[in-house]
Amino acid sequence: xxxxxxxxxxxxxxxxxxxxxxxxxxxxxxxxxxxxxxxxxxxxxxxxxxxxxxxxxxxxxxxxxxxxxxxxxxxxxxxxxxxxxxxxxxxxxxxxxxxxxxxxxxxxxxxxxxxxxxxxxxxxxxxxxxxxxxxxxxxxxxxxxxxxxxxxxxxxxx
Numbered sequence: 163x164x165x166x167x168x169x170x171x172x173x174x175x176x177x178x179x180x181x182x183x184x185x186x187x188x189x190x191x192x193x194x195x196x197x198x199x200x201x202x203x204x205x206x207x208x209x210x211x212x213x214x215x216x217x218x219x220x221x222x223x224x225x226x227x228x229x230x231x232x233x234x235x236x237x238x239x240x241x242x243x244x245x246x247x248x249x250x251x252x253x254x255x256x257x258x259x260x261x262x263x264x265x266x267x268x269x270x271x272x273x274x275x276x277x278x279x280x281x282x283x284x285x286x287x288x289x290x291x292x293x294x295x296x297x298x299x300x301x302x303x304x305x306x307x308x309x310x311x312x313x314x315x316x317x318x319x320x
Contacts (some may be wrong), residue, residue, distance in 0.1 A: 188220030188280055190319035197314025199307045206232055212311035214276075216319050222280050225273040227308050240265045253302045263300060271300040272308055282316065285309055 197212040213226040228241045240247050247265045254262025275284060275298060288294040293304035 188216065188222065190216040190220045190222065190316070192216055192218045192220065193319065195315040195318040197311040197316075197318070199310045199314070201307050208232075210307035210311045212308065212315045214312065214315040214319060222277055225276045225312065227269045227273055227311065229307070241269070249303070256302050258302050259300055263302075265303060268301045268303050269308065271298060272305060272312075276312060282309060282313060 193216055195214045195216065197214075199210045200207055201210065202208075208230045210227070210229045213224075214222060215224040217223045228239045231238055231240045231243065231247070233243060233246075244266060245264055249265045249268075250262035252262070253259045253264075253268070259268075272295075276282065284297070286296045287306075288296045291304075293306040295301050295305045295309075
């Protein structure tokens with residue numbers, strides 16, 4: 163009985179010590195934050211949105227990017243279109259992404275990079291085309307509106 167009680171106390175003590183440890187503390191306030199940017203493309207106004215979720219430890223746990231898109235006269239989003247957006251062949255022809263990558267696949271690279279870095283300090287822009295990211299393989303899309311939408315969401319989270 164004493165051994166069992168001693169073991170339970172020891173286990174509880176370990177939980178108390180490790181349970182209070184803050185794992186992965188971040189720089190943001192807990193919550194879900196939104197950023198959006200309007201932009202014109204070929205005479206049509208679209209909206210890029212970023213949704214960023216920050217947990218109770220201040221760590222960015224998810225980033226969701228999307229953009230409105232007019233597909234055959236119907237307003238939808240690029241993520242909703244998935245493979246039907248049809249960017250894979252274009253990105254393959256640029257020779258920068260072996261086999262090409264669809265829009266949602268390229269945006270996932272940006273989302274994952276924000277999660278990994280926990281900020282946008284890694285962003286550098288291409289000198290020839292200031293809307294293109296440098297130093298991020300797997301992204302050929304113009305990323306300026308996506309980065310700006312994330313910036314707006316993170317500014318709210320500070």
